[in-house]
Amino acid sequence: MNFVRSVKNIIRPALFARLTDRTAGNESEMDYLIEYQISAVIGVLDRWAERGRDIPVETLTKIIVKISSEGILPAVQEKIKYTNPLI
Numbered sequence: 001m002n003f004v005r006s007v008k009n010i011i012r013p014a015l016f017a018r019l020t021d022r023t024a025g026n027e028s029e030m031d032y033l034i035e036y037q038i039s040a041v042i043g044v045l046d047r048w049a050e051r052g053r054d055i056p057v058e059t060l061t062k063i064i065v066k067i068s069s070e071g072i073l074p075a076v077q078e079k080i081k082y083t084n085p086l087i
Contacts, residue, residue, distance in 0.1 A: 008038050037068065 015034050016027075041064055048060055067075050 004042055007042065008035070011038050040067070 012031075012034055015038075016030070019030065044060070044064055044067075048055070063075070
């Protein structure tokens with residue numbers, strides 16, 4: 001079993017345990033949502049490591065929390081407006 005699969009197998013049950021009372025009847029769909037979120041966070045952490053940890057961990061944490069709570073599109077739109085006021 002590879003490292004990513006091992007991490008997912010640890011995180012998934014913990015998330016399900018926190019959401020059990022709210023997922024009644026939607027376990028299959030919730031599994032896909034959790035898979036998406038776990039994969040996204042692992043992917044971002046992997047990219048950060050590949051880039052030599054080019055931004056502070058605090059900044060990375062803010063990015064992950066923002067995307068996780070608001071979605072990717074608002075985060076991207078904010079950066080586009082911030083870096084290019086003509087758009």
